[in-house]
Amino acid sequence: MTDTSVKEAGSRPAGMAAPGSRALGSALPRILMNSGLAQILIALVLPVAIVTIWQLAGTNGSLFGGVLPTPDRVVSAWWTWAFGAKGMGLNPYSGTWLANVIFSTERVAEGFLVAILVGVPAGIWIGWSRLGAQILDPTVQMLRPIPITAWLPFSLAVFGISGFSAIFLIALGAFYPIVINTTQGARHVERNLVRAALMMGAGRLDILRRVVLPAALPAIFTGLRIGLGIGWTAVIVSEMIAVKSGLGYVLWDAYYVGRMDVVIADMVSIGVMGLLSDQLILLAERWALSWRLAGAR
Amino acid sequence: MAEIALRKVAKTYFSATPVRALESVDLDIAEGEFVALLGPSGCGKSTLLNILAGFEGSSEGSALIDGGAIGRPGPDRGVVFQEAALFPWLTVWENVVFGPKMQGLPKSEYEGRARELLATVGLKDFAQSYPAQLSGGMRQRVGIARVLVMQPRALLMDEPFGALDAQTRMAMQELLLTVWEKLNTTVVFVTHDIDEAILLADRVFVMTARPARIGREIAITLPRPRSIDDLTSPEFTRYKAEIMAEMRSAHHQAETA
Structure with a gap:
């Protein structure tokens, strides 16, 4: 289980933050620091400070000579964007937020799904079978250094200005971390687990499905989280150029017409969606790997 | 229940420098018999068990179960691993x-x-x-x-209690004896613990190291059912002295070879 450290670092519960705070001496502050509410409050200090300074630095709703809007302008731009009346297409930044969020999220979901459906079996094959490694791995390793941004023109030429273009880039970007982590997981299955399964009469497919896949699952989830992050990068990049809808399209469009308030509201929206989708994966991971947490008490 | 026979079984691992793990092992195990393979860690006794299980093939000789060649691993030969797996x-x-x-x-x-x-x-x-x-x-x-x-027709146990503390190990040995006396399955039990070998087995095979071969066979005629109380009996101590002497001379041979 090579990924233990990665996983545990990512999901370290509140109670484990103790070492640093021990320096504070008495037990009372330590308990306060470790409570859930205190954790949230501490986490909010820096963002609140940044937003406050940003707000105070501006005059008349803007700073840097009008280059950037202040946070209150961003919030009101977002409010209109989210809840304003749809102006028959005359104002693209009124009442269209949800539709664009859905456009992007759908593309990420579809591309991500393709990446999982291709990446996990491919990774299991590469990690488990020598033949699979010989056939697939060199090609994967040769294609991997090409950044997804470099695939944009290719994708445009093949799929045109359409959602497929975005989905292709998302799937490709998410595929690499998924396939590589799955490979690692499948490669390091404990030998005696496989032997035990063989001894109990398991066939080749049983071994893959009931031993290699579950044994690789912790590593696969690491790949999924990284892949999803790349998926959000890919959707924004491709919507900026290859598609005429979604958060990435609005981001670029708003920049062109000088609506930096919408640009920033859009950025925050992307961040929130990325965070939410990551939490979704974490939730799925906690469910699928409950057997691992069982021993931790 | 099964009869197991090994005929001149040898195993060489072909790595950068070939390693001879097993040398010409002949072994006959009767149906329902409890046999212990006793030897120092890394002496190749696990290799022997892996061949019986079908996890590894032998380089020379033949391994038979009920007269037929041992093939792929299967439920007829139940394996108990050291860390349970x-x-x-x-x-x-x-x-x-x-x-x-x-x-x-x-x-x-x-x-x-x-x-x-x-x-x-x-x-x-x-x-x-x-x-x-x-x-x-x-x-x-x-x-x-x-x-x-x-x-299963045979139970293959690879130092199954080696990682347990002394108290748990004894409880497990008694449990195994109880279960086995009820089922009478053929058992091949690999261990480096002399007490364990004597307490459990009908016959103890003392193995020499590198390459492993069977040094001596010692029949344990302690009456059954046995329990951990037997560990302190005079007959038990006699067996122990005999086996210890055997292991010492095996070790000496390995050193001078």
């Missing part, structure tokens, strides 16, 4: 019924037996626990139950 993502119950399920047996045929075995090894109340929630001894009891549920 349970599937951590399955509950105790799912681990125990894994074998029968893989063989496509109908539930009615194995569920009662599995429940009974869990009770026998004292884990009735832990059926829904995951291996990570169990102690080492409990895990090994699951490892034994999941093998016995398949009603």
